[in-house]
Amino acid sequence: MKSPRIKGSLSSCRRLYDSGVSSHANDPAGSPSANYAELTAQVKALVAAEKDRVANAANIAALLYDGLPEVNWAGFYFYDGRELVLGPFQGKPACVRIALGKGVCGTAAASRTTQLIADVHAFDGHIACDADSRSEVVVPLARNDGTLVGVLDLDSPRPERFDAIDQRGLEDIAAVFIASLEHA
Numbered sequence: 001m002k003s004p005r006i007k008g009s010l011s012s013c014r015r016l017y018d019s020g021v022s023s024h025a026n027d028p029a030g031s032p033s034a035n036y037a038e039l040t041a042q043v044k045a046l047v048a049a050e051k052d053r054v055a056n057a058a059n060i061a062a063l064l065y066d067g068l069p070e071v072n073w074a075g076f077y078f079y080d081g082r083e084l085v086l087g088p089f090q091g092k093p094a095c096v097r098i099a100l101g102k103g104v105c106g107t108a109a110a111s112r113t114t115q116l117i118a119d120v121h122a123f124d125g126h127i128a129c130d131a132d133s134r135s136e137v138v139v140p141l142a143r144n145d146g147t148l149v150g151v152l153d154l155d156s157p158r159p160e161r162f163d164a165i166d167q168r169g170l171e172d173i174a175a176v177f178i179a180s181l182e183h184a
C-alpha cells in the first residue's frame with residue numbers, strides 16, 4: 001500500500017508543476033497519452049530551474065509513482081563507471097548494485113534500448129527486488145555524446161501493465177531529465 005499523502009506540506013513545491021488542469025491517471029476521462037503529456041509538462045516544470053541529478057531524479061520518481069496507476073516501484077539507477085548503483089526511487093527497498101548486462105536494468109543500460117517486459121518471470125535473469133512485481137519497463141539514460149548516465153525503471157504488480165504509450169511517455173520524460181543535467 002502506498003502511504004497517505006501529506007496534504008499542504010508540499011504546497012510551495014506543488015505550485016511548481018500544477019498546471020491547473022486535472023488529467024490524473026485515474027481520471028476515467030483522461031487517455032493514457034494525455035496523461036503522459038501532462039506528466040511530461042510537470043516534469044519540465046519541476047526541473048526547469050534545477051540541474052542537480054539527485055534532486056531532479058527524486059522529484060521525477062515521486063511524480064511517476066504518485067501519478068501512474070498500478071506502479072509499485074519507480075526510480076533510477078546511476079552508472080558509476082563500473083556498474084549501476086541505486087538512485088532516488090519510490091517503492092520498496094531495492095537491490096543496490098546491478099552489473100551491466102544483468103537483469104532488466106543492466107540489459108537496458110548495456111544495449112541502450114528500452115526494455116518493455118510484459119512478464120518478468122519470463123525474462124531470463126530478471127532481478128526480483130519486490131516479489132509483487134510482474135511487469136517492468138526500463139529506459140536507458142544517456143547524454144547526447146553517448147555517455148551512459150543510468151536507467152529509469154518502473155515496476156507493476158500487473159502483468160502487461162506497460163505498453164508502447166508508456167514507453168514513449170517515459171522516454172520523453174527521460175530526455176527531459178537528461179537535458180536538465182546540462183542546465184547552466
Ligand code: SME
Nearest residue numbers: 094103104105126127129
Ligand atoms: N528488476 C530489475 C531490478 C531493479 S528493481 O526492479 C527495482 C532488474 O531485473 O534489473
